[in-house]
Amino acid sequence: MTFRPTRRAALLGGACAVAGTLTGFSTRPAFAAGRPLKIGVVSPKTGPMAAFAEPTEFVMSRILAATGGVIENGGVTYPLEIVERDTQSNPNRAAEVTQDLILSEGVDVVLCYGGPENANPASDQCELNGVPCLASDLPIEPWFFGRNGDPAVGFDYTYCAFFDVATYAGAMLAFMDKIAPGGTVGGLWPNDADGVVLSQAFTDGFGAKGYSIVDPGRFDLPTSSFSTQIAKFRDSGVDIVQGIMPPPDFTLFWTQCAQQGFQPKAVIAGKSSEYPASVQPLGEKAVGVSVPIWWTPDFPYISSLDGTSAFDTARRYELETGRQWTAGVGSRHAMFEVLINTLRRATDLDDPDSVRDALAATKLDTICGLIDFSNGPVPNSAKLGLVSVQWVNAPEDYQFPYDMAVVENSFHPTVPVSRAPFPIPYN
Template structure:
């Protein structure tokens, strides 16, 4: 998408207002100038992706404690307001509430997170309307190519930081090679943004490393059962399973494995196994399950917003919430590190063009690592570190994530060695 002038972008916004008034119940865009910076936050507060939002109240309290309701930019203090909208874990709803924030609330910047089903429709609406957007918690490829991004051009207003699918599969390979398996891998990839990206990108890399992939094909969710996929993996003798489904779907799959007597040695499942809340109901059958680790309490990074180390952030969350830390905590925190860094650097934080310019120039050390949208590997994107962990029986909590392979990021310490799932 070619760059447009601020005048052209404002014209698009006004044009969208006329279109959006009918679909939003006659609402008109909020164009009146104020001294309050409005920040939109779109997230799946309800629905199957709600696991991703549990840290938001704690993080917003941190923001309030740090800034006290004021942000300084260009020698001037501005009040700010964070307006939260629930996507209901639905891409269409995500687009609708984003349009509402743009046309009715007059936001200067929108932040979003939690899988391509949330991030992509929000980013698309922002790009269309010339509103800066920063996001994380969706792999880079489904974020960029799922939005029909052109690597030669990139986007104008939308920026994203997280790990990439290519980085993920290359992190899994050395971990799998440390396990005693037959090298046969079953792929559980649904018919959604993540599933389509992984089913296309993973098999060539996995097989190029000497493994063999069995792929039963795409499927829609929710699924009443996974008997056909389990049967295919079992028949092929797959001792490794990799895939990407939400927690409720994994529970259905994992229960089906038990019913059919299928006992793979290693199971990695994106989306489903990052969270203690999703692991706890599995009981003894959680032991040994594999997760990618985007952030942990042992990550060697600190916050630009509060100065906390990763361990201090995790401990503060546990004390305030009474719940176990989980990986999204670091990324919820880092999202607001970037948001307020951008607003502080913008020449005029009330002007979307100024905010966009500051967002594009982000160069910040955060609690999840360094964020710089000029580093790629795709335009408008910044890659963050990734290692591999397994759930193991804990002391304070029933299960803890133990980092078992850090081949690609040795600065992130391991806490144990890879082990096959115990079925006793």
Template sequence: MTLRRLETTRRSFLAGGAGLAAGALAGFPMPALAKNRPVRVGIALPRTGPLALFAEHLPFVMDQVERATKYTVNVGGSDRLVELVIKDTQSSPNRASQVALELILDEGVDVILASGTPETTNPVSDQCELNGMPCLTTEAPLEPYFLGRKGDPAVGFEWTNHFYFSGTQAGGAILEIFGQVETNGVVGALWPNDSDGNTFAQIYPPVLAERGMTLSDPGRFDMPLASYSAAVAKFKADGVEIVHGIIPPPEFTTFYNEAIQQNFIPKVLYAGKTSAFPSALETFGSRAHRLVTEVPWGPQFPYTSPITGQTAAEVVEEYHAASGRQWNSQLGFKLAMFEVLFAGLARIEDLDDPQSVQKAISSISDDTVVGRVDFSKGPFPNTAVTPIAGGQWLEGTDFPLRLAITENTFAPDVAIEAKTLPMLSA
């Protein structure tokens, strides 16, 4: 049989089309299946807006999954097609909540996937929780995801499941990187008024104090921010030599350009949501050299995809060949999202019972390309923590930048490649 045509194929997704994507390209021959309804999977992620870099790998990963699975899965003893219904959150929490509701009420999906920072995962998860819809999310640190939703660690949530690195561990990795560079210990904070920023503002100051470090904090701010000149001026006045930010690429570009103009170059510069993306840094040329970042996944990670059979390094190599673009860590998590999904679908006893679907997903304890995902271990109910290393961008060869692993406290399977160096002076 052939999968009926939905509004958009992966090919038109690559061309920028909006709306739905079929589980396989319409018109391609599919295996003959019993007359069972397909599994409908909703996907909410930021295809446009300041968080769009979190969605750039989806077409490539969808093609990988199609090649390996033909978008079929055995559910309760019957082979079924998998249909994907993709919605753009436009990098807006309000829009993310809206599209989640559309997937639940209008599209008749059986499970929802969401990825791309707490601005996406949290509102989507909240709608699923309110409507009894099984949900699987990733690409948001565990603490902003769970605590940002006012979750009770003793109770948890009934319908939502999440895997990614722990913000506490990521913060620890970044602090270890800070400690590799000789500084005066004065840290400038760029923490906005959002789930990530408010969480870091709550948990980071006492941690810095315990390490004998001093905090220079201009306070929470709403984005987009037209100018960061006031923050730069405060950092200069306070003698800041380390900057810790949690801001997306457009905001970081504004901040860093103004910092360069004001001759403010800290010895260590970190910007979560930006510094993990080489494409967001290339515009700065050599000014991007020695920026530091957490590394939740990369070709250095010694894990294999249960869907494609490829190592992390082989996934990266194929992505480079297919796209001509440089990898970033979200490539691994996009693939892992499908790995966890298919592992969960194969455990379902009754597709028409949402509780059976949720039970199947929450029972996952499987190896993935980003490491083991085990929802029974937490640290919060129905969450799984994945390894997190730290690294620094250096001058590249095949691409303008290359990422060297410099810290592995929370990812001991990942080998250290270099020691963190201070930023180049102005």
């Protein structure tokens, strides 16, 4: 769809919506009128990864409001048009909709997010067609090596701003050391880009730190039962489970753990427990579930576009949508901040190479923290910091029953800790 901001967002931005763009009426220097700049957004709006897409429309509305719906560059005002396509959480469809955005819509830049299932095929299409692309919400290594990236060469047009595996593993180890130091870790790593890359990294990394590893092997998703894995974990005395899987699969796993009497001290559920929609079905069983996370309302950063704090952005999201904040609010906002900054700095917006060069040179303080494409573990990447959170019962004056508390910050010390880590309580 072509995104049209809500009336409220338009009024907040001091602008009026026309065919997916905003024309500002605030006082500005006189600029010549340029052609519309088309931004393609490849989103898993439906399917098992839909939780990733929940905040996207809110963020797009905020970005259009903050910019007045235009980019000013070189004495020219370019209207912004955002065209979003749903991948249905399917890799083949992700490639198809990206190709359509490029060849039919003629987009200037593509933004993609939501795990390798969505971002890798979209990035591949952009690389093939010479279109600048920014990916987020997936670890850097599965994005890079899952696309057969060569660290000696890199990519020409595609970039990723998110956390890397070393930071992810380090944040987990710092948490694990406070829950069950030197314990036994059960790996719930599926047969996909995330599972293959992370299984090796975590086996090596956790083992080197004195943890015993129980790995039942790769498995295909979706699955109807985790009984085999649960039995192996229980029989092996697993203290900590680390998994990486879409929300519906984690919900099934954790529900079956309760049914089968498996009670580890900690469960670190990546790609799922970051999202309120994925833990709501668990009810009280969500308390204590942990995950390293890249953004919370406690992050001490502000938007580079309008100066809004992380806390105020999260609360505004809850007020306007009726949904609980999610880490995707921060990473999606930061992605658009980088986009706007790139388009403002590019020397020739009609030249994809010029836009690509501006993207590659990005060094920007965002609502998620610094995004700097010179600090990644591999070319074309910018790494973010992480904190560990656990789900807790929320205060009585909070409108949602559960919330995430920051419990460990070794890999992002500027973010305050709100409580000590704790073993999962079983009632």
